[in-house]
Amino acid sequence: MDEAAARDVLLVKAIETADQARDVLSEDDRRHASRSARELAQWDATDRKQPLTPALFLHRRAAQVLARLAERKPATAAFFRPRPWGRLAAIVLPFAALLCGVMVDRIGDPHRVDLLSAPLLLMLLWNLVVYLGLLLWPVLRAARPGATRPRLPGWPALAMPFPLRRPPPWLAAALAQFGAEWLRLSAPLQAARMKRSLHLAAAMLALGAAASLYLRGILAQYQVGWESTFLDASQVYRLLSFIFEPAMALLRLPGFTLDQVRALQYPQAAPGSSGALWVHLYAATLLLLVILPRLALAALAWRRERRLAAAFPLDLGQPYFARLCAGLTPDAPACLWVRPYSYRVGDSLRGSLAEVAHGLLGEQAGLVLDASTAYGAPPAAVAPPAGALCAALFPLSATPEPENHGDFLDQLKRAGTVVALVDESGYLERLGPQGAGRAAERAELWRQFCALRQVPMAVVNLADPARRRDDIERLLAPGMNAT
Template sequence: MNEKTARAIMLVKAIEEADQHKEVLTDDDRKFAGRTARELAHWQAAEQRSAATLPDFLLHRAEQLLKRLAARHKMFASVTQGHSGMWGASWLLPLAALLVGGMAERFGDPHRVDVLSMPLLGIIAWNMLAYLLLILWALLPARRAGLRRGLANRMALGSGHVPRRLPHALAGGVLQFMVDWARLGARLNLARIARILHWSAAAFAVGAILSLYARGIVERYATGWESTFLSPWHVYRLLSVLFAPAEQIFGLEGFSMDEVMGLQNWGESHPGNGARWVHLYAASLVLYVVLPRLVLGAVAAARAMWLRQRFPLDLDQPYFHQLSAAAGGEPGLLRVLPYSLTVDEARSKGLDTVAQEMLGEQARVRLLPPASYGSEAPLLEPGEGVTNAVLFGLAATPEQENHGAFLAALSKGRKLVALLDQSALAARTDASRLSERIELWREFCILHGAEPRVVDLLAPATAAGSPA
């Protein structure tokens, strides 16, 4: 699935989940989009002589719904055509870096080539430091990856904002989409940021090189150096190490200790010396900065292209299971594990309604034997079209050593829904205390890797379909 397809699907998903009362997209809108998408997906599959896939169905359905929303709400059209915040920076930053690089050496004397030119030495030193930081950055543990995604999250949608005068449900859906999309696209945007920064660094060095040669055409460079702390021997050793690769690869003429001593304090400068130093500096910038940065930028560009064509959208979610049945796939299965809770006949029927709300009208429920308080989590085998859920009663207070350990063990490496049944507590407490308990459980479940979903199994229509 490519980035454009995933974006349309995720935008519709966020809007539908925010539009619980179906004020923005009616049942007729959704049914029409589903029928049309199913026909288009099968027609496209027949043309390509292949089987219809769920991503194809989801894309056609999303396109139908987005067209309806754009026709009804003119301000919404800008959201459907959103661009990444990096589409302009991809060429603006390298261009700006080229111009700034061309001015880097102009801070010094325009008629001199300083052997210890701070702008040019600074470019090389900064890039050496950058390479070291890249190596250390790559070695950071995976659990610290969130530190690396902050910039990517901020740039994911660029100047994206919620347009004014949109219905409340539609505006809420767009806002939730921005949060979800920034998280999903973090890896892709990190690759794009890396590409921009590497190519900008290369452009900066190219600008400095072009500036040196352009000024050398109309001006005569004098060469020398001066330093308060460095002796001629120190300068000779520094430049010998710095220019050694350029001398070997490009066959440029080096310099001797006597020449370095003669150039101290600009004492002896010969007409041909300026060109030699320019060639050495330019060749060194090419070797140390331009070529490595171009290669690193190309690697980042290739990674971005690969991620853009294989966008990591997880279709193993209740929302997609529900649409899979509408696309003609197998009905979803909600596998429920009660924790320290007995499910009577009335609540069992409520689970059927919850499953249909989550996974579609044909969804089925498999109720597992309840786990006793304090017991270890059982092993739940994965299965296609299966959504695993743990059922808690909100009357209980969440405990780290029991409920938390149970959730953490079950959610490790798999998708897990936490069904929070409010039926028992709602009958004997007021609305404010119920709201506080719901919020407490929601935060607790999210902390332990489960997706919270509040339900009332004795009146499922009043709470089913209320994700966190």
């Protein structure tokens, strides 16, 4: 999934997650978007002669949902469109650096080439420090394995929309959730994008400085010289030899002598014909030490940027995506296999279990309900249906016991992944309105029990499945119940 598709998918995820009451997108809207997206994604996959993938389906579904919202609430459409501020900044920054490079040597006398030019020397020194830092950074990270990557404040936010009007409350909550998740997931991509821009800007700054030396040399004759309070001619000669040695060795430019350097010390008159030599030396040094290395680093960052933008690191194993993609691929769970323990499920509650299956695995998910296992008896050795997720069903009125309920879960775990569903409907009906506190205590006891067994657990209400929708949707969330 590329960056643009991932952005739409994450935005729709944030909208649907924030709209828990289904006030903006009803269940029918969501089911219609899923059905349409499956058909469109299947057609696209057939045209490309490729298998249908969750990424393609989710992208098509996100487009359907955003189009429906834009049609129903036109005022919100401006919030869904990405703003190209980040890309514009990546283009403007190098050109601004080029302009600064053209102007950098005009800080001094425009008719003079200063051999100890502070802007040019600082430019070379700064780039050498940057190269040293890049070489030492992997060593420093290895020495501090617990150190976190520094954040890039504000840069990823440039991809967020900035309309003038305030969004409605439901959209404001969704955009806040989207912004936080996008900031976290896009950090490597934005870092590569920033590195590419900064390396390119550094190269353009040096290029502007070198070009300015040549352009002004066409229209004016440079006066070449140097002056210093603390350095004598021999020290300046050694410094300039060190700086210009790469250019003289690699490009075979003519060198200079100590006497030549001594003759250029102000206030002595400098030979007019010597300006071209020093312009060539400075320009060649900037080319070798700044422009070419920075362009190479920018190319590496651009390559990483393209790779991350083409394969955005979006975890499609999250419960939200797993429910939407249920049954889409052969390895996705398409059926909820319910194994009740000491609990008989009547026909009136069977439909509620089907809603639980849809909430957990998606609207296409099926339901297989086994006969109840008697208290104290081991579960029947029945092979699970193909593509099924096993769910142990317990009543909240029961107190979890390791030798009974625990053994039942252990036996089911041997056959594959298991989740625990604890129905509170009968217990709440028996306790009445005053029993909510006791029910909460019993639910916490079941959570602790399932956490010790490393089994994901959710409290359900088969009399009113919507009452516990949040618990169902969080059932397979990473880290829940110590899974």
